[in-house]
Amino acid sequence: MDWMVLKGESKRFFELLKGDVAFLFAIGNTKTAEIPGITVAGANPDLIKFTPPADVELLFYGECKVIPFPPATPDGKPTPAIITYTALRLTGVPFFVVDSGLMVKPKTPYVSINAPIGENIAEKDAMKLEDVEEAFRNAVEFGEQISKFADILMIGESIPAGTTTALAILRALGIKTMVSSSMPSNPIEIKEKVVAKALERVKGNEEPLELVAKVGDPVMVGVCGIAVGSRKPVILAGGTQMVAMANLIKRIDERADVAIATTIYVANDSEALKHAPCPVIIADPGLGNSTKPGLKAYAEGFVKEGVGAGGATLLAYAKGFGKKEFLKNVEKSYETAIETKL
Amino acid sequence: MDWMVLKGESKRFFELLKGDVAFLFAIGNTKTAEIPGITVAGANPDLIKFTPPADVELLFYGECKVIPFPPATPDGKPTPAIITYTALRLTGVPFFVVDSGLMVKPKTPYVSINAPIGENIAEKDAMKLEDVEEAFRNAVEFGEQISKFADILMIGESIPAGTTTALAILRALGIKTMVSSSMPSNPIEIKEKVVAKALERVKGNEEPLELVAKVGDPVMVGVCGIAVGSRKPVILAGGTQMVAMANLIKRIDERADVAIATTIYVANDSEALKHAPCPVIIADPGLGNSTKPGLKAYAEGFVKEGVGAGGATLLAYAKGFGKKEFLKNVEKSYETAIETKL
Numbered sequence: 170m171d172w173m174v175l176k177g178e179s180k181r182f183f184e185l186l187k188g189d190v191a192f193l194f195a196i197g198n199t200k201t202a203e204i205p206g207i208t209v210a211g212a213n214p215d216l217i218k219f220t221p222p223a224d225v226e227l228l229f230y231g232e233c234k235v236i237p238f239p240p241a242t243p244d245g246k247p248t249p250a251i252i253t254y255t256a257l258r259l260t261g262v263p264f265f266v267v268d269s270g271l272m273v274k275p276k277t278p279y280v281s282i283n284a285p286i287g288e289n290i291a292e293k294d295a296m297k298l299e300d301v302e303e304a305f306r307n308a309v310e311f312g313e314q315i316s317k318f319a320d321i322l323m324i325g326e327s328i329p330a331g332t333t334t335a336l337a338i339l340r341a342l343g344i345k346t347m348v349s350s351s352m353p354s355n356p357i358e359i360k361e362k363v364v365a366k367a368l369e370r371v372k373g374n375e376e377p378l379e380l381v382a383k384v385g386d387p388v389m390v391g392v393c394g395i396a397v398g399s400r401k402p403v404i405l406a407g408g409t410q411m412v413a414m415a416n417l418i419k420r421i422d423e424r425a426d427v428a429i430a431t432t433i434y435v436a437n438d439s440e441a442l443k444h445a446p447c448p449v450i451i452a453d454p455g456l457g458n459s460t461k462p463g464l465k466a467y468a469e470g471f472v473k474e475g476v477g478a479g480g481a482t483l484l485a486y487a488k489g490f491g492k493k494e495f496l497k498n499v500e501k502s503y504e505t506a507i508e509t510k511l
Numbered sequence: 512m513d514w515m516v517l518k519g520e521s522k523r524f525f526e527l528l529k530g531d532v533a534f535l536f537a538i539g540n541t542k543t544a545e546i547p548g549i550t551v552a553g554a555n556p557d558l559i560k561f562t563p564p565a566d567v568e569l570l571f572y573g574e575c576k577v578i579p580f581p582p583a584t585p586d587g588k589p590t591p592a593i594i595t596y597t598a599l600r601l602t603g604v605p606f607f608v609v610d611s612g613l614m615v616k617p618k619t620p621y622v623s624i625n626a627p628i629g630e631n632i633a634e635k636d637a638m639k640l641e642d643v644e645e646a647f648r649n650a651v652e653f654g655e656q657i658s659k660f661a662d663i664l665m666i667g668e669s670i671p672a673g674t675t676t677a678l679a680i681l682r683a684l685g686i687k688t689m690v691s692s693s694m695p696s697n698p699i700e701i702k703e704k705v706v707a708k709a710l711e712r713v714k715g716n717e718e719p720l721e722l723v724a725k726v727g728d729p730v731m732v733g734v735c736g737i738a739v740g741s742r743k744p745v746i747l748a749g750g751t752q753m754v755a756m757a758n759l760i761k762r763i764d765e766r767a768d769v770a771i772a773t774t775i776y777v778a779n780d781s782e783a784l785k786h787a788p789c790p791v792i793i794a795d796p797g798l799g800n801s802t803k804p805g806l807k808a809y810a811e812g813f814v815k816e817g818v819g820a821g822g823a824t825l826l827a828y829a830k831g832f833g834k835k836e837f838l839k840n841v842e843k844s845y846e847t848a849i850e851t852k853l
Contacts, residue, residue: 189660229652263659268623276645278624278653283616303618310571311620317605318531318660 171486175436177448182404182428186487188320190262192406194228194477195308195326195391196221197270199287199295202330207359209242209351210329210475216240221327222275224250224476225266228257231506234276238510242351246471247463247507249478252454253325255495255502256481260488265315267308267395269328270296270387282307282394287328287386290337290367298382301390305378308394316399323430323484324395325406325477328388335413337364337384339444341371342416348409349439353470377420385413393417402426404450406480408435408473412445419446431479434467452482455496461503521790524746524770528829530662532604534748536570536819537650537668537733538563539612541629541637544672549701551584551693552671552817558582563669564617566592566818567608570599573848576618580852584693588813589805589849591774591820594796595667597837597844598823602830607657609650609737611670612638612729624649624736629670629728632679632709640724643732647720650736658741665772665826666737667748667819670730677755679706679726681786683713684758690751691781695812719762727759735759744768746792748822750777750815754787761788773821776809794824797838803845 172183202208202217211217220240223233227250233239240248257264266277270284284304287295316322328334332348339346347357367384381389392411396403396418405411408431418425428448436442436451457468467473485495544550544559553559562582565575569592575581582590599606608621612628626646629637658664670676674690681688689699709726723731734753738745738760747753750773760767770790778784778793799810809815827837 191660261659263656265656274623274625276625276649278622278649278656280620281610281616281623282620283618307618307620314605314607314620317603318533 171492172450172452172483175442175449175451176445179428179448179450182321182402182448182450183487185321185402186484189318190321190323190484191315191319192257192262192264192323192477193267193395194225194264195267195269195324195388196225197284197287197328197387198272199328199330199334199386200289201287201291201333201363203289204291204359204363206356207333208329210240212241212243217329218272220329221271222273224248224327225275225277227506228254228264229277235273239507242471245463246466247503248476249472249474250476251502251506252478252499253476253481254506255499256485259485259490259498262484267391269391280311282311282391284387284390290334290384291363294370294383295385296382296387298379301378301382304387304390305394308391309398312395312398313400316401319401321401322399322403323406323477323480324392324403325480326388326392326410327476328386331386331388331410333360333363334384334386335410336360337367338380338413338417340364340368341380341384344416344444346441346444347439348441349435349473351472377417381417389414389417393421396425396427397422404480405429406477407431409439409441412441415445415447430483432474432482434473435479438470438473450483452479452486454482454499455492459496459500461500463507464499464503521770521792524663524744524790524792525829527663527744528826531660532663532665532826533657533661534599534604534606534665534667534819535609535737536567536606537609537611537666537730537737538567539626539629539670539729540614541670541672541676541728542631543629543633543675543705545631546633546701546705548698549675550671552582554583554585559671560614562671563613564615566590566669567617567619569848570596570606571619577615581849584813587805588808589845590818591814591816592818593844593848594820594841595818595823597841598827601827601832601840604826609733611733622653624653624733626729626732632676632726633705636712636725637727638724638729640721643720643724646729646732647736650733651740654737654740655742658743661743663743664741664745665748665819665822666734666745667822668730668734668752669818670728673728673730673752675702675705676726676728677752678702679709680722680755680759682706682710683722683726686758686786688783688786689781690783691777691815693814719759723759731756731759735763738767738769739764746822747771748819749773751781751783754783757787757789772825774816774824776815777821780812780815792825794821794828796824796841797834801838801842803842805849806841806845
């Protein structure tokens with residue numbers, strides 16, 4: 170099957186994707202990613218900070234500029250941006266990048282919400298509350314404006330180590346679960362250790378934005394702000410990170426009309442999606458049938474999701490592209506954007 | 512009358528304003544504004560650099576944040592942003608700020624195109640050509656994306672001393688005319704002196720972006736890039752500055768579908784509009800009938816235009832607001848945003 174509803178009423182969201190969609194990408198950095206072994210969102214530790222800007226450059230140009238090759242894991246599994254790039258190219262849906270705390274700016278246009286870079290949550294608070302509040306307000310304003318045009322917003326993310334900060338938020342909210350990982354062998358011990366340290370600073374009576382400031386990351390500020398500001402339904406395109414954000418959003422504004430869309434690879438990997446306070450839609454890009462080893466690896470538990478890949482797949486299906494046709498186009502993107510750079 | 516056609520076929524643009532409009536504001540700074548006596552876009556010279564961010568804060572919030580009062584001339588004539596704020600509030604049209612070379616960032620969301628601040632064109636080249644080319648490319652990309660939603664784009668500007676850099680561009684393009692001014696006594700001698708110095712660096716065989724890099728300003732980069740990237744018709748909302756930009760745009764892409772919309776106060780002040788290579792639409796906000804001295808002053812030759820005020824007036828009329836009703840609402844904005852801060 171192309172897509173399925175894991176949880177809740179999702180047909181309405183799928184139908185809205187046939188209309189005017191705006192795809193937003195909130196991207197940023199947390200120094201939590203500098204903890205050895207916590208993420209593979211970069212070919213080596215020095216490159217991790219370039220992953221978010223390189224991801225969105227790929228969306229615009231089909232190639233990266235801040236680094237001369239696309240983001241990949243150390244063993245060469247390519248960024249999920251390749252899936253999203255394909256969906257954007259096929260559908261022509263307008264998209265916008267939001268700087269949600271970047272260390273390196275992309276060579277693309279981007280929206281600034283004046284978000285800070287996230288600190289290592291094992292060591293200290295992620296951000297100053299006043300900085301979070303200002304960036305959140307800006308994101309709300311932008312979300313309101315951009316939603317005026319669209320029938321529905323889709324929001325993706327790119328932030329290395331984002332599943333760890335998501336785990337900290339979920340735990341701080343009292344949700345007992347484990348997040349997904351870009352590795353088949355989820356480095357759970359490292360994540361738990363970091364989160365335990367972070368949670369030492371949590372009292373338990375914090376408001377949502379206070380929690381984000383203490384143990385979250387700046388991408389949460391952008392995503393939550395845009396979703397709260399939107400006058401239209403919002404699909405959070407991502408995996409377990411979006412479960413954390415959906416919980417934050419619903420606590421900030423219980424009327425927020427959100428759903429989560431992610432890949433089947435995340436759904437196979439984590440039961441965290443069950444803790445979503447909203448509908449969850451699973452899209453299957455069918456990469457298990459790919460002739461490209463770098464793509465087939467997704468079905469074997471590598472990478473799985475990111476840069477809105479699951480939502481982008483759903484978008485392509487909603488716009489009328491079939492599963493085989495979409496895969497063929499993802500493979501074509503892989504040939505031009507990845508294989509020529511290997 | 513509410514609006515009239517000064518030149519060309521303008522009805523089509525007016526009709527499009529009844530549909531989905533995106534209003535963009537390209538704002539920035541040129542150090543040319545630091546030349547004594549060249550601009551009154553600020554209560555005193557130290558405040559001039561705050562005028563563009565304060566203008567767009569007014570659009571978002573009805574009040575300014577980077578300075579505790581709205582931009583005004585030294586003798587208290589308020590920024591034309593008050594007119595644009597009123598039109599945006601009445602029509603609910605989505606709007607976006609583009610940082611086209613700001614010295615001070617606004618406390619609002621804004622789109623970055625990585626534009627440099629403009630140098631004083633009397634002294635040296637305004638910008639490096641490579642910086643202009645990068646910012647232009649980003650503006651083209653943003654223009655393309657944002658235009659996908661809309662039936663028509665409207666672009667306003669805020670850049671103190673922008674008429675002087677516009678004069679330099681017009682002269683460099685071989686167009687013999689004089690630009691308008693925010694003062695009834697246009698400081699023509701100062702402008703001519705600055706432009707003469709700037710033109711010493713012009714050989715005459717420059718491409719449009721080379722000219723902008725030599726004697727223009729960064730707002731031209733943003734406006735021209737967005738207009739060239741747009742897939743839909745574009746209204747350049749401004750006075751004689753937009754005449755310079757329309758000429759640049761047409762030289763970059765002769766198929767660009769642009770028109771200029773400005774206030775009757777600019778039309779009364781300058782024959783430069785006759786050098787527009789496109790339709791020009793004149794809107795009359797009727798401020799001569801205002802009971803507020805700060806607004807009535809516009810009809811006496813002060814301020815006249817800026818921050819898209821003429822286009823915003825046209826937009827309000829296209830959306831069905833009558834001239835008297837609009838003026839009443841501008842006066843209401845004046846009472847809350849200006850009079851309470853005096």
